[in-house]
Amino acid sequence: MATRMLMHGCNGRMGHVIVDLCKNDDRIDVVAGVDAYGENNYDFPVFKSLSECDVSVDVIVDFSNASAVDGLMDYCVDKNIPVVLCSTGLSDEQMDKVKSASEKVAVLKSANMSVGVNVLLKVLREIAPTLSAAGFDIEIVEKHHNQKVDAPSGTALALADSINESLDHKLEYVYDRSTRRMKRPVNEIGISAVRGGSIVGDHDVIFAGRDEVITLSHTAYSRAIFGKGAIEAARFLAGKAPGMYDMSDVI
Numbered sequence: 001m002a003t004r005m006l007m008h009g010c011n012g013r014m015g016h017v018i019v020d021l022c023k024n025d026d027r028i029d030v031v032a033g034v035d036a037y038g039e040n041n042y043d044f045p046v047f048k049s050l051s052e053c054d055v056s057v058d059v060i061v062d063f064s065n066a067s068a069v070d071g072l073m074d075y076c077v078d079k080n081i082p083v084v085l086c087s088t089g090l091s092d093e094q095m096d097k098v099k100s101a102s103e104k105v106a107v108l109k110s111a112n113m114s115v116g117v118n119v120l121l122k123v124l125r126e127i128a129p130t131l132s133a134a135g136f137d138i139e140i141v142e143k144h145h146n147q148k149v150d151a152p153s154g155t156a157l158a159l160a161d162s163i164n165e166s167l168d169h170k171l172e173y174v175y176d177r178s179t180r181r182m183k184r185p186v187n188e189i190g191i192s193a194v195r196g197g198s199i200v201g202d203h204d205v206i207f208a209g210r211d212e213v214i215t216l217s218h219t220a221y222s223r224a225i226f227g228k229g230a231i232e233a234a235r236f237l238a239g240k241a242p243g244m245y246d247m248s249d250v251i
Contacts, residue, residue, distance in 0.1 A: 002028055003238045004031045077104050080105055110229075138171070140152075143201075143202040173189055174189065236249065
């Protein structure tokens with residue numbers, strides 16, 4: 001039996017991508033959508049708010065925006081529906097709410113749904129301690145399309161967090177050096193954001209040592225990679241016990 005999915009943010013870029021992918025996947029069925037704009041060019045009902053939705057679902061996939069996450073978490077807890085949470089730019093207070101909700105319902109939170117990025121996160125945890133001890137400076141440069149509203153990207157922060165966790169959280173995140181005149185401290189990760197054109201997503205992690213540089217890169221050429229990951233996550237999460245999950249559980 002196919003997993004019944006609600007697409008939260010169905011009229012956004014990723015909403016359209018995921019719905020199209022599901023049409024060719026008989027393991028999952030999008031039975032409802034929610035989007036504040038309410039436009040419906042689909043063969044399933046689209047509601048302007050979650051409170052209006054009266055369709056029974058097994059899991060929700062969210063690709064909306066940070067402002068909608070509080071209401072989404074309340075709805076999932078109230079209806080006992082697992083949720084794949086893909087919106088980025090959440091505040092610390094919102095993340096606390098997500099963690100609290102995960103005590104009552106299954107929540108899969110990932111800054112990036114692609115398999116490649118999640119493998120990169122794993123690799124960074126393994127190599128960062130060795131390179132940091134050898135005196136390599138660490139910088140992250142991320143590039144996205146000109147319509148992306150949050151900066152730095154959730155993926156860039158996830159990459160930084162992966163590195164910092166492996167180094168006992170000793171590094172400081174620096175987003176702007178324009179207001180200071182000083183040499184680069186050793187205990188920081190510089191994170192830079194580029195916005196332009198239709199760049200889907202490009203992330204470079206730079207380890208700069210004396211006379212040598214190592215760069216680990218991930219480039220997304222299509223949003224389909226994120227959609228495929230979200231679908232796999234939805235199938236994985238349906239029926240799971242309450243708790244916080246991530247893409248490492250899926251892959």
